[in-house]
Amino acid sequence: MQMQQPSVIDESALDDVFSALGHPARRAIVTRLGRGEATVMELAKPFEMSLPAVSKHLVVLERAGVITRTRVGRSRRCRLNGAVLQTAEAWLIERREFWTANLASFADFVERQEATDD
Numbered sequence: 001m002q003m004q005q006p007s008v009i010d011e012s013a014l015d016d017v018f019s020a021l022g023h024p025a026r027r028a029i030v031t032r033l034g035r036g037e038a039t040v041m042e043l044a045k046p047f048e049m050s051l052p053a054v055s056k057h058l059v060v061l062e063r064a065g066v067i068t069r070t071r072v073g074r075s076r077r078c079r080l081n082g083a084v085l086q087t088a089e090a091w092l093i094e095r096r097e098f099w100t101a102n103l104a105s106f107a108d109f110v111e112r113q114e115a116t117d118d
Contacts, residue, residue, distance in 0.1 A: 023060075032046075040054065066080065
């Protein structure tokens, strides 16, 4: 099986994305935004933390490019940035393909060894 060359990905940007997703509150926000855009107040509602604390989490997600925020009247609306998440997904898929291929090769090796030992 021929392995594809990994695509060129900005490692620094990828670090920012995975770091931003490293906190459960931020992952919960991303999960919620997966259902559609929401205001900051809507995002803060399920959390037992202050609005400024939720806002800090949103800033981390925004700086990493995971979300975008726009002002609509007096409220701030948040939405996912699909392109950034697709880049992270592509990186994960490449690693999964690598490990799947290597584990399959290892399994073949073990089976051949067991066959020669019989």
